[in-house]
Amino acid sequence: MARAVALGIDIGGSGIKGAPVDLKTGEFLQPRLKIATPAKSTPQAVAKIVGQIADEFTDDLPTDAPIGITIPGVVQHGIVRTAANIDKSWIGAEGEKIFSDTIGRTCLLVNDADAAGVAEQRYGAAKGKQGLVILTTLGTGIGIALLHNGILIPNCEMGHIELAGHDAETRAASSAKDREELSYEEWATKRLQPYYSALENLLWPDLFVVGGGVSRKHEKFLPLLKIRTPIVPATLENKAGIVGAAALAAD
Numbered sequence: 436m437a438r439a440v441a442l443g444i445d446i447g448g449s450g451i452k453g454a455p456v457d458l459k460t461g462e463f464l465q466p467r468l469k470i471a472t473p474a475k476s477t478p479q480a481v482a483k484i485v486g487q488i489a490d491e492f493t494d495d496l497p498t499d500a501p502i503g504i505t506i507p508g509v510v511q512h513g514i515v516r517t518a519a520n521i522d523k524s525w526i527g528a529e530g531e532k533i534f535s536d537t538i539g540r541t542c543l544l545v546n547d548a549d550a551a552g553v554a555e556q557r558y559g560a561a562k563g564k565q566g567l568v569i570l571t572t573l574g575t576g577i578g579i580a581l582l583h584n585g586i587l588i589p590n591c592e593m594g595h596i597e598l599a600g601h602d603a604e605t606r607a608a609s610s611a612k613d614r615e616e617l618s619y620e621e622w623a624t625k626r627l628q629p630y631y632s633a634l635e636n637l638l639w640p641d642l643f644v645v646g647g648g649v650s651r652k653h654e655k656f657l658p659l660l661k662i663r664t665p666i667v668p669a670t671l672e673n674k675a676g677i678v679g680a681a682a683l684a685a686d
């Protein structure tokens with residue numbers, strides 16, 4: 436049976452954030468702690484901060500409370516396989532072992548979008564939704580989580596499909612909107628439209644959930660998309676990674 440409390444830690448480009456999570460509600464049991472991501476975010480430098488965050492909370496948690504950690508890359512059996520927007524030294528790193536050794540307790544390491552997708556499916560915008568749910572996070576990169584009848588199919592990297600001859604995330608992520616100073620309308624019609632059309636034609640989902648910081652402004656771009664799949668904003672905002680990592684660690 437799933438345990439009631441777990442620690443979630445979310446490693447992002449600007450901050451490493453953690454909080455203990457009530458797994459019944461998906462709420463934080465204590466305010467989140469955030470420490471800036473080191474400029475050179477090697478596994479060792481990141482592990483030091485993850486250790487600090489864990490130390491802050493583990494005293495207040497049961498000794499067997501699960502710990503889940505996210506990383507913005509593919510994670511296969513504890514090993515980080517890709518690093519599109521993080522330090523390249525992560526590729527091939529035994530991430531799960533490094534964090535478990537630092538914290539002194541077994542941890543689960545998962546892809547950041549997978550964690551966010553699980554959180555939205557269990558507690559957020561896709562709660563109770565059957566069929567194929569696709570969470571897309573629009574940020575520095577594009578993260579994808581695929582869930583079928585609530586079951587996660589991990590490490591879907593369709594943020595990197597080819598779009599007009601480019602890696603899709605370099606055209607359609609919100610970082611592309613900022614970098615190229617696109618208006619919401621330009622971004623939605625020229626970049627998101629072909630991207631979501633391609634995804635729905637390849638995967639035929641029942642629901643798209645759109646996360647990432649820019650989803651707070653969803654009314655400026657989601658209504659402009661002409662797709663057949665229902666598309667809704669994520670509801671857990673920047674809590675999703677922490678909550679999903681905690682939930683997956685407890686499974």
Ligand code: BGC
Binds near residue numbers: 519572592
């Ligand atoms: C990575 C994914 C990650 C996404 C969001 C992409 O560049 O390849 O693994 O989920 O960014 O951080």
